[in-house]
Amino acid sequence: MFIDGNVAEASDGGRFDVLNPATGEVIASVADGTVADAISAVDAASRAAAPWAATPPRARAEILRRAFELMTERAEELARLISLENGKAMPDARGEVAYAAEFFRWYSEEAVRGAGSLTTAPSGANRILVQYQPVGVCVLVTPWNFPAAMATRKIGPALAAGCTMLLKPASDTPLTALAMAELLHEAGVPAGVVNVLPARRSGAVVSAMLHDPRVRKLSFTGSTEVGRLLLREAADQVVNTSMELGGNAPFVVFADADLDAAVEGAMVAKMRNAGEACTAANRFYVEAPVAEEFSRRLAERMSNLVVGPGTEETTQVGPLVNLEAVDKVDSLVRGAVSGGAKAIIGGERPDRAGFFYDPTVLVNVQPEAPILREEIFGPVAPIVVFDGEDDAVRLANDTEYGLVAYVYTGDLARGLRVSERIESGMIGLNRGLVSDPAAPFGGVKQSGLGREGGHEGMLDYLEAKYVAVSW
Template sequence: METDLFIGGKWVPAASRFDVLDPSTGDVIASVADGTVESAIAAVDAAAAAAAEWAAQPPRVRSEILRTAFTLMTDRAEELAKLISLENGKALVDARGEVAYAAEFFRWYAEEAVRANGSIATAPSGANRILVTRQPVGVCVLVTPWNFPAAMATRKIGPALAAGCTVVLKPASDTPLTALAMAAILAEAGVPDGVVNVLPSRSSGKVVSAMLHDSRVRKVSFTGSTEVGRILLAQAADNVVNTSMELGGNAPFVVFGDADLDAAIEGAMIAKMRNGGEACTAANRFYVEASVASEFASRLAARMSALRVGPGTAEDTQVGPLVNEDTVAKVDSLVQGALSGGATATTGGSRPSGAGFFYPPTVLTGVAPDSPILREEIFGPVAPIVTFESEAEAVAMANDTEYGLVAYVYTTDLARGLRVSEALEAGMVGLNRGLVSDPAAPFGGVKQSGIGREGGHEGMLDYLESKYIATNW
């Protein structure tokens, strides 16, 4: 496959390259062109040159190109899944799920491309008409993480192209191969030269900053840590660049005593173990009513301990390695801190020896309320459990975080479920569901978990500006 930069519809070499590793072994699997500040400006040049013509394309033309991209992704689903597993480490079953999910963003925004509707009204005074049209924001910089290298790219590229924007995609340096494969698919689907540019780089801060300080760039969409998001927001302020931020999470998973425990365990396995726990939507803190806490913990530990850990590319693997050494070291540090604070590991709890960045599925009980593992995003297959006595206590503990991306609630009392869902400070709630992500739904958080929404009709509106025209006739 191509491993150079993709700029202006061409594969462009770079003066230096960097290695991509297999997380299962630590071995090098590819060498990729390392973009520079000069490469970034060249990508902006290409995106700016293509912008006017792409914005002028009929919505149906953009729609059909996105629909073709969906078809190509679907046809090559297995090839893409294996590539994701190879560079990211996730189990093939998760990688296949990601490809299906990622492709749906192209299909959804193929349908939304023809629905950038404006409005017309009479001013209350009767003096004029209020005509509102939608126009593309312009050149967009898209910065994506390593945990969903295909889905996070399509979730941004799909609505941007549907709206008539051109883009420069800066993928995570741990997983650039999937992004480059997406570039090839989009080119084959008929995306004109310069409309989509892909810029792998180890110098992420420098190249993104250079683009944000180019006056032709009018939007940045970032998915990643809150810490980096704060930096990008500050840089975007210099040129008042339109921003969308999908940042960190610290999702509470609340189980009430009246919950269907079978459903709660199934939901917990999805919310916690999807992608091996390396997801911003992953259940990070389990709050379980004291009356059912022991049973819930033992059943969850039994399910998690039965999962097969191994290389992501192996057919029978259910939990692959974490993405890199830093990630597995952080997870182990959080677990050891919780154990030192009095918690008990009912399964897992220590890093295995040997090659690769593996960590076993772990369930912790008796976690201290002030344990760092409850304050930080774990990003690994670890479930810390805390008990509660009342609904008010559960809501208070769940909201005691700077984050507010997603929360999960299990109860058979619908009134309670809706009441708690409203009280939780989160942009999304899974009520008796362990999975909330859907291309047709607005994905995003509150507090320090982000700004804006991706997915749904709202996702395309984030790439459009409303223009008001005052007129009479």
């Protein structure tokens, strides 16, 4: 663990193993945090809160800038660590490190641009002075699929806003978070401002922190199911919450789209991190006149991908994170096939060690198939044929989720019209990638609350204070 500026063991001496998904072998063991450790971390963050909030914005900005520089200098080392514990191919791991570092650079720039306003009350009786102050001690809970980026996307704005924090990383990928803690310490983050607490006992540890009255903020990235539980926990102390939850992204291809561009976009939207992303294209809706040709081209591209251990330079698709992930993907594919779908490539686990699943393209998928209702989180593209704009919008909106959607069309007016009608927090219009530290990332419906990134991301760590004043 990393608490109050120091590496520490769990209070009861407990540890747990971290596995390499490519082999299933143990690569390290880390401290297994307890409830007592969680409260110790809250103690440290609480002690550091007032001094860090009083630190000049420029000083906070310089620390964040130094963190960006250190991440950039150590990009290859961090990418290899991510690949070892997460399994992703090295090109994806390098891309994640570059993306993650950008949050430190962006928020080093935002730290000195704090919001505030002064207006006159409509009655003329007084002035309305609004200033923004740090929300306080934050609990940050991150997933395993982007262990660096999901951490910096929360740490960056929290530091810029003047908050202290406790980061609870996913148990599958704690090593990257611990490396980030030491990097931030080297960059000049004072002791107690950033604390990292790996723990297998996630529910008990996070619950203990959320019920401590000194904790005033929860930022969680993960499944909608766990998000619902944490919202209930946060309600007991009325903790300010931000939630980036599950997705079920539709990828809509109209007949007038540039098919070459659509296939390229599909490869990015579907296959980045082997499909293990909340922004991954989960459902492909292709207009009837081009459905067969698009399916053929996508299958050809996916069949040529090199599957292997993420740390090998030739690998393009690494293993999934664990055996449970493989079992889920396999179950969804088998269910779709038994319901009438056909796998034109893939559709099974390869006969090799590790947690792998073959890149798969399914056609003739029934609209009611479970694979279209759940996050696949794997290298599987189910394709459904549609007829007309209204049909496309209806199918795209037929989900409880609303994180991101992708639309390909040669008609800009149609693209913007459909983007307005689709119920989603983000739209990739003729683009297979939407994530950007300078843009507000988040969803609607059951895909979450609040936004990360952009100017909006720092506002999530600030509270507005209104002062009525006359002079």
